[in-house]
Amino acid sequence: MNKIFLVILLFLLSNTVSGQLKVAITIDDVPNIKKFEKNNFQTKLLNQLDTLKIPIAIFINEGMLYKTQFVSKNFDLLNQWVKRDYSTLGNHTFAHSRYSDVGYENFTADIEKGEVITRELSNLYNKQLKYFRFPYNDLGNDSLQKNLIETFLDEKEYIITPFTIESSDWVFNYLYEYYLKCNKKQEAQRIANSYINITLEYFHYFDSYLLSNMADILIKYIYAMIIQ
Numbered sequence: 001m002n003k004i005f006l007v008i009l010l011f012l013l014s015n016t017v018s019g020q021l022k023v024a025i026t027i028d029d030v031p032n033i034k035k036f037e038k039n040n041f042q043t044k045l046l047n048q049l050d051t052l053k054i055p056i057a058i059f060i061n062e063g064m065l066y067k068t069q070f071v072s073k074n075f076d077l078l079n080q081w082v083k084r085d086y087s088t089l090g091n092h093t094f095a096h097s098r099y100s101d102v103g104y105e106n107f108t109a110d111i112e113k114g115e116v117i118t119r120e121l122s123n124l125y126n127k128q129l130k131y132f133r134f135p136y137n138d139l140g141n142d143s144l145q146k147n148l149i150e151t152f153l154d155e156k157e158y159i160i161t162p163f164t165i166e167s168s169d170w171v172f173n174y175l176y177e178y179y180l181k182c183n184k185k186q187e188a189q190r191i192a193n194s195y196i197n198i199t200l201e202y203f204h205y206f207d208s209y210l211l212s213n214m215a216d217i218l219i220k221y222i223y224a225m226i227i228q
């Protein structure tokens with residue numbers, strides 16, 4: 001067992017050192033209905049992803065379907081996301097509620113309400129719905145609330161999928177769209193560049209954090225073996 005642990009650790013460490021890190025791209029709050037009508041019921045994001053052909057996981061808020069008057073169009077948009085062979089499905093609750101605010105009963109109801117249509121679509125496209133992401137990564141007020149919800153999700157065979165690197169894209173997007181609206185394209189571009197740069201910095205930071213942590217664990221493990 002100890003040897004297996006060491007081998008895994010060394011494997012992870014060697015992968016990290018050699019730059020073989022992997023990242024999972026995840027997109028929350030799907031379907032993206034906000035600009036859908038304005039863009040003539042086209043989604044630039046999905047079109048862009050089609051050209052990239054990279055695997056992504058989407059975390060769905062079914063409540064989004066009813067946020068505009070074009071409900072059937074919004075259904076069609078969700079259908080488009082789900083049917084893509086590169087998309088993996090996740091539940092992100094119906095209403096994007098915050099667990100520590102609404103409490104266990106309301107939150108579990110929100111989880112179950114948020115999986116109805118996605119399950120139908122997953123069956124239609126022969127996919128699974130097994131991932132769950134907490135809105136705001138909020139796992140509750142205390143360990144009791146956290147344990148309760150983990151048990152609930154476990155019984156429903158969901159895998160909890162927190163986001164790790166997140167660079168506040170919504171803040172940058174707010175400014176980006178503001179400058180575009182004011183026809184200040186240079187300013188908008190400056191915001192876009194800042195977003196890309198800070199995101200890369202986040203990646204760099206967490207890569208080095210991971211590396212130093214794993215090296216630390218490895219040293220402690222070896223030390224523990226020596227003094228045994």
Ligand SMILES: [Zn+2]
Nearest residue numbers: 028029135136
């Ligand atoms: Zn979200």
